[in-house]
Amino acid sequence: MALWTLFGLMSGKATTGWPADGGNDGQDGVIGMPRYDPEACLEGCEECAAVCPTHAIEAREKGLAVDYGRCIACQLCTEACPSGAMEPSGDWAFGVRERGDLVWSGRAARPERQPRNERKAFKRSLHIRHVDAGSCNGCESELQALNNPFYNLHRLGIFFTPSPRFADLLLVTGPVTSAMYEPLTAAYEAMPEPRWVMAVGTCAVSGGLSGGNYACGTGLDGVLPVDVYLPGCPPNPAAIIEALLMFLDRAPQRVSGGRIDG
Structure with missing residues (x-):
């Protein structure tokens, strides 16, 4: 028996059961998109918008405009934010069907859509x-x-x-x-x-x-x-x-x- 075959048999199954049985997705401790809390924003503060290299964050009259479709998860905004309005998170599952769903609006997630x-x-x-x-x-x-x-x-x-x-x-x-x-x-x-x-x-x-x-x-x-x-x-x-x-x-x-x- 080849050595690599013996090693494989001794090691056991390497494939995760995720997502079928809620097993390990392999992303423990991975930093994802920054999480935005508009309630924590300081009036007139534009620190995060100033450092964003892709203009994913823009300062507006009524607060920040946040577009996760432009975000590269560089975390510069979380480092510059003085109030915690932008904070690191493990939010990485950002797949959407419509581009507009990546733009911050503050509304709750909608129900799952009907299959096509x-x-x-x-x-x-x-x-x-x-x-x-x-x-x-x-x-x-x-x-x-x-x-x-x-x-x-x-x-x-x-x-x-x-x-x-x-x-x-x-x-x-x-x-x-x-x-x-x-x-x-x-x-x-x-x-x-x-x-x-x-x-x-x-x-x-x-x-x-x-x-x-x-x-x-x-x-x-x-x-x-x-x-x-x-x-x-x-x-x-x-x-x-x-x-x-x-x-x-x-x-x-x-x-x-x-x-x-x-």
């Missing part, structure tokens, strides 16, 4: 084509972790395919650089109907740090119709899995009005 009939056939099997549209490769590192023994994405019936002709979902990372615009749209056009698009990472959602410069756009909006938005820099593997399950109506959307439920 056209996705019923894909609930147990989904094939993904990934396109890097100018990413720094941070998101790609997290995507690679999806197929490691711990997360083992295949156990959920979700697979990556090298060809858009066999894909149901186009997963895009990066802010959509000028050089990748045509390859990205060509991949989308090659997909059979029905086809869907998922923006992974803050760059794909809104452009991130480099969005809007001479070489690239500001994410997927206006380029392709987006069905799932998942900000983060980068979003962790558990966040990607939860967003995929939400897309398949196998998990609820946890964020609405910029607030996470639970």
